Amino acid sequence: METKRMFIDGEWVEAQSGETREIINPYNQEVIAVVPEAGRDDAKRAIQAARKAFDEGLWPDMPATERGQKLYQVAELIEKNKEELARLETLDTGKTLVESQADMDDIAGVFRYYAGLADKDGGEMIDAPIENAVSKVVREPVGVCGMITPWNYPLLQASWKLAPALAAGCTMVLKPSEITPLTTLKIAELLEEVGFPKGVVNIVTGAGPTVGAELSENTDVDLISFTGGIETGKKIMQAASNNVKKIALELGGKNPNIVFADSDFETAVDYALNAVYFHAGQVCSAGARLLVEENIHDRFVEELVKRVKNIKLGNGMDENTQMGPLTSAEHRTKVEKYIEIGKEEGAKLLIGGKRPEGAAFEKGFFVEPTIFDGCTSDMRIVQEETFGPILTIETFRTEEEAIRLANDTIYGLAGAVWTGDMNRAQRVSRALRMGTVWINDFHPYFPQAPWGGYKQSGIGRELGKTGLEEYTEQKHIFQNLDPQPMKWFG
Numbered sequence: 125m126e127t128k129r130m131f132i133d134g135e136w137v138e139a140q141s142g143e144t145r146e147i148i149n150p151y152n153q154e155v156i157a158v159v160p161e162a163g164r165d166d167a168k169r170a171i172q173a174a175r176k177a178f179d180e181g182l183w184p185d186m187p188a189t190e191r192g193q194k195l196y197q198v199a200e201l202i203e204k205n206k207e208e209l210a211r212l213e214t215l216d217t218g219k220t221l222v223e224s225q226a227d228m229d230d231i232a233g234v235f236r237y238y239a240g241l242a243d244k245d246g247g248e249m250i251d252a253p254i255e256n257a258v259s260k261v262v263r264e265p266v267g268v269c270g271m272i273t274p275w276n277y278p279l280l281q282a283s284w285k286l287a288p289a290l291a292a293g294c295t296m297v298l299k300p301s302e303i304t305p306l307t308t309l310k311i312a313e314l315l316e317e318v319g320f321p322k323g324v325v326n327i328v329t330g331a332g333p334t335v336g337a338e339l340s341e342n343t344d345v346d347l348i349s350f351t352g353g354i355e356t357g358k359k360i361m362q363a364a365s366n367n368v369k370k371i372a373l374e375l376g377g378k379n380p381n382i383v384f385a386d387s388d389f390e391t392a393v394d395y396a397l398n399a400v401y402f403h404a405g406q407v408c409s410a411g412a413r414l415l416v417e418e419n420i421h422d423r424f425v426e427e428l429v430k431r432v433k434n435i436k437l438g439n440g441m442d443e444n445t446q447m448g449p450l451t452s453a454e455h456r457t458k459v460e461k462y463i464e465i466g467k468e469e470g471a472k473l474l475i476g477g478k479r480p481e482g483a484a485f486e487k488g489f490f491v492e493p494t495i496f497d498g499c500t501s502d503m504r505i506v507q508e509e510t511f512g513p514i515l516t517i518e519t520f521r522t523e524e525e526a527i528r529l530a531n532d533t534i535y536g537l538a539g540a541v542w543t544g545d546m547n548r549a550q551r552v553s554r555a556l557r558m559g560t561v562w563i564n565d566f567h568p569y570f571p572q573a574p575w576g577g578y579k580q581s582g583i584g585r586e587l588g589k590t591g592l593e594e595y596t597e598q599k600h601i602f603q604n605l606d607p608q609p610m611k612w613f614g
């Protein structure tokens with residue numbers, strides 16, 4: 125068990141209060157590390173360091189090509205340290221090692237993508253409607269960024285913020301989830317090895333209502349980028365109004381997976397399982413709502429149940445494990461409450477709905493993969509994000525009904541449509557009010573494509589070109605090439 129420090133103004137420090145927090149392995153409840161429990165004072169110190177690095181430092185004005193070179197070096201170090209990072213992520217979150225390894229590949233890819241994009245926007249000349257003048261539009265870094273990340277994809281979600289913000293020339297204070305801070309602290313070591321000017325990146329470990337709230341309220345922060353739950357997102361939005369901060373919110377989802385009878389049956393069943401049970405359902409874009417055409421419902425559900433029985437639960441570090449524990453005891457309690465709600469609402473529990481039995485599961489925060497059939501869109505288990513291994517099943521008869529049910533949610537993050545009819549695939553994908561729609565697939569995301577939500581799933585986009593633009597301000601510079609007196613006032 126290691127005692128860690130956090131990274132403020134280029135130094136590894138303890139919390140000013142001396143307080144610490146134990147980080148728990150969700151598979152066996154062993155303490156894997158002790159980290160500083162920062163308070164508002166620590167957050168303020170980090171914000172001041174980032175402010176100074178932005179206002180007086182070299183980073184924002186450094187040629188973008190040089191910033192890009194540094195990001196390439198970060199990508200290389202992530203690849204070099206992939207196994208250690210993946211191991212840490214699995215110990216901290218409970219996800220399988222294969223998933224963590226894939227996350228690390230994605231993270232290196234994100235740094236590489238923004239390294240390449242850093243120097244590609246040289247501004248734009250505008251055809252000014254005024255004689256003897258030139259007009260151009262340039263992008264400049266937005267300033268000091270506060271970043272708050274969740275526990276389900278700790279380092280991946282951090283990378284979606286760190287890489288574009290660094291490419292843009294911003295300085296930043298990042299607060300990882302208090303439950304899973306270890307890989308974020310490790311990447312601070314890698315950033316230190318690459319050598320960013322002090323104060324450019326600060327990592328503060330602590331709770332949401334203290335460190336997170338300070339980042340959201342503090343008037344020296346110019347932008348707050350948050351990934352997490354909808355209720356926290358609303359609080360952050362309110363706090364950000366303090367100094368009219370720019371805000372970027374990546375919130376939850378309740379994502380429909382629509383299966384038409386003319387889809388490839390085998391593949392659709394296979395992906396329906398992966399859509400909801402990957403990372404034990406702790407994915408913002410999990411396909412937790414299956415909408416299946418009525419005439420294939422019985423066969424489809426029978427096959428799902430058969431296959432769910434084979435899912436291997438266990439320690440994420442074990443290569444045979446397909447689904448690990450939930451990430452915290454508190455979260456398991458929430459998921460179990462939703463199972464009770466589903467039963468009370470009259471949904472038909474087909475399988476799961478309880479903790480697995482046996483010595484191997486005694487200490488882990490496990491919940492069995494669960495299926496509720498006979499669901500309707502007025503049920504809470506259909507409307508609310510359970511964020512666990514719970515699949516709800518509804519049926520539809522027509523394309524219009526499928527679209528109506530799919531859109532009947534306050535969320536709008538992602539969804540999928542399975543069909544052999546490509547005209548229908550195009551129609552349905554356009555009709556869904558969601559930031560990402562997959563046709564005959566589920567889950568792919570990559571640095572080149574924007575990610576974010578319609579409706580209450582968030583504000584703004586991460587990844588892609590837009591993910592970089594979020595960290596910039598646009599400036600119009602107009603130059604009169606032949607200034608003469610106007611004589612307007614005589």
Ligand SMILES: NC(=O)c1ccc[n+]([C@@H]2O[C@H](COP(=O)([O-])OP(=O)(O)OC[C@H]3O[C@@H](n4cnc5c(N)ncnc54)[C@H](O)[C@@H]3O)[C@@H](O)[C@H]2O)c1
Nearest residue numbers: 273274275300301332333336337352353356374375376408
């Ligand atoms: N849209 C996306 O891309 C995306 C990606 C990953 C996770 N998520 C969402 O994240 C949620 C799960 O993560 P979670 O349980 O960690 O979310 P959460 O909202 O509980 O916590 C997220 C972060 O916010 C901090 N926080 C809590 N209260 C705060 C406050 N008052 N002020 C400032 N910060 C505060 C937490 O400490 C944590 O770092 C799910 O809803 C999931 O859908 C969304």
Ligand SMILES: C[N+](C)(C)CC=O
Nearest residue numbers: 276277406407408409
């Ligand atoms: C955005 N994503 C899919 C990587 C993680 C969501 O929880």
